Amino acid sequence: MIPLLQTQALSLTRPGGDQILQDVTLQLAQGERVGLIGPNGAGxxxxxxxxxxxxxPSSGVVQMDGETLAPGGFHPGMGFVFQQAEDQLFSPSVAEDVAFGARNIGLTGAALDRAVAAALDRVGIAALAERPVHHLSGGERRLACLAGVLVMDPRLLLLDEPSAALDLRNRRRLIALLQDMDQALLIASHDLELVLELCPRVIVIDAGRIVADGPARDILGDAGLMAQHGQEVPHSLTHQGHIAHAHRR
Ligand SMILES: Nc1ncnc2c1ncn2[C@@H]1O[C@H](COP(=O)(O)OP(=O)(O)OP(=O)(O)O)[C@@H](O)[C@H]1O
Ligand SMILES: [Mg+2]
Structure with a gap:
């Protein structure tokens, strides 16, 4: 079967010669949820x-549904939530920023207004619709970015550190929202508990290369592998974590 997304031998060298990505080949199936983990600067x-x-990329290709994607093009099937919310928000108000995404997929008039309201409601910031984006708190900005991508109803969502800056309630809301989605998800995160909750599969990247790709529990529970790449086994997979869970029951 043709994968939803695949990269073939993707490499990226930045000006100055730094090799940022090396020979990254991976596939994501329709509806699959994959965690992307690795140390700071891994790629x-x-x-x-x-x-x-x-x-x-310096070399290699990215394909969606078997079609090679041209760099710089707009790919409506793919939504990306940036690590830095400042890179994504640019409209005067939250509602206008989300409306920008909705217009991108051809919505206008009442359908556009409904889609914007629904997206804001879904991430819990309906009350902030008219707020200037530069007046939002860090967590609110992240939620506004997410709404701006959800409104386009992409088949694949790329989320870069989605829980960073979120308080516990909003982190929980995010997990529940993503859990309910049937779209494919690729989630880059240092929040390994979130990855464990949402993603059956995990890819570990270090120094621009894929060093592991497999079932989340096997990878995140492998203390040796995790330590080798600057990670720790998440608490809920350790012996202590099991005891804590048992007490809670
Ligand atoms: N525009 C750029 N020019 C040169 N080097 C860059 C550029 N952007 C990123 N890099 C370098 O590429 C490497 C990978 O960065 P990247 O942001 O992809 O890492 P990351 O895995 O997302 O890290 P983090 O966990 O901190 O978000 C880093 O060493 C970074 O300094
Ligand atoms: Mg990053």
Whole structure:
């Protein structure tokens, strides 16, 4: 079967010669949820930027539904929520920013207004619709970015550190919202508990290369592998975590 998204031998060298991505080949199936983990500077954001066509890889290709994507093009089937919300929001108000995404997929008039209201409601910031984006708190900005992508109803959502800056309630809301979605998700995160809850599969990237790709529990529970790449086994997979869960029951 043709994968929803695939990268073939993707490499990225930045001016100055730094090799940021090396020979990254991966596939994502329709509706699949995959966690992308690795230390700071591993290349997670760079990989997502190449997938969405924001950055042109030095070599290799990105395909969606078997079609090669041209860098710089707009790919309505793919939604990307940036790690830095400041990179994504640019309209005067929250509602206008979300409306920009809705217009991108051809919505106008009452249908556009309904889609914007629904997206804001879904992420819990309906009350902030008219707020200037530069007056939002860090967490509110992230939620506004998410609404701006959800409104386009992409078949694949790339989320770069989606829980960063969110309080516990909004993190929980985000997890529940993503859990309910049937779209494919690629989630880059240092929040390994979130990855464990949402993603049956995990890819580990370090120094621009994929070093592991497999079932989340096997990878995140592998203390040796995790330590080798600057990670720790998440608490809920450790012996202590099991005891804590048992007490809670
Ligand atoms: N425009 C650029 N020019 C040169 N080097 C860059 C550029 N953007 C990123 N890099 C470098 O590429 C490497 C990978 O960065 P990237 O942002 O992809 O890492 P990351 O895995 O997302 O890290 P983090 O967990 O901190 O978000 C880093 O060493 C970074 O300094
Ligand atoms: Mg990053």
């Amino acid at each position: 997670k954001t760079s990989l997502m930027l190449c997938m969405t066509g924001v950055v042109r």
